[in-house]
Amino acid sequence: MSASQSNQRLIVAISGASGAIYGITALRMLRALKVESHLVISKAAALSLSAETDLSVAEVNALADHVHKVGDIGATIASGSYKTLGMLIAPCSVKTMGEIATGVTSTLISRAADVVLKERRRLVLMVRESPLHLGHIRAMAAVTEMGAIVAPPMPAFYTRPQSLQDMVDQTVARSLDLFGLDAPMTRWNGLAGE
Template identity: 45%
Template sequence: MKRIIVGISGASGTAIGIRILEALKKAGIETHLVMTRLGKKVLEDETDYTAEDTGKLASYTYSEDDFFAPIASGSFHSEGMVVAPCSMKTLAGIASGYTDNLLLRAADVMLKERRKLVLIARETPLSYIHIKNMKTVTKAGAVVIPPVLTFYSKPNTIEDMVMHVVGKALDQFGIDTKYKRWK
């Protein structure tokens, strides 16, 4: 069975992380979830889900302090990791290699093992520091996918826009979520 690590940090757009977990479950992928403290708070503030409900969508869920979790080690094999959403603080942690929580450690492992790392980096407007950190992680091998508005798919709802970002993120792992593609 394929495994993907999912991180949810404290940026706006936590619904994207929830929908990614649901899509991976539907695709039969084993998921390993780590939510940061702020990730849980923002998720509960901007969605109808609790952190506990969200944890149940994953095959395995870990606390951000659990450095003994399997995903803290490169010897634990996975297809890669998606951080959705990725706050500018988490982006900075990944860019600098400052792995002081399990999400950051797991992302650092992806880069050192040359595995897929997809960051749904969310902030607007962007400062020079944010852009510099995006450049650094891109040079290190990560794929930065900002959750930007999409118009060519003629979305009717916010959910349509969310599912477009989910589709773009999971395309990186070769998982087709049947979102509205350009033809």
């Protein structure tokens, strides 16, 4: 960890798409890196948590330094004057991405994302949907043109993962890399014999 990481903060949102484990893993990694985390969980994500994990919303909230209610448009992270590294939405539902793409800010998640974009900070969307139709692709193009990074959670098989958690860890660490955060991960070192 760089010395400057201890004074940084990152917004983590967990939306209703499948894959709440990505957001949970991000919170754990940020704690290990001593990066202040600000968590927002959508109403649909609260339902997904119970279906996909053994953790309660309260247990996930306990992993964050600060927790904001999805309807709290007056939260610190709703203002550009509140400095952050940016925002990771893990996972990012197509609904959330669509709101961001159109500038609709009906929840704190889409409002905070809008703030991150207008302040020219980093916004990473771990979009969870497959297959994609043209509307999804157009929304991905729109958020990319606005400055976001669309980073679907794709496993890196060169790491020779031994478990699903290995794949999740590598994917989340790679996403945190996009913020300049150095979470432990296996990096590509080229093919043997080169």
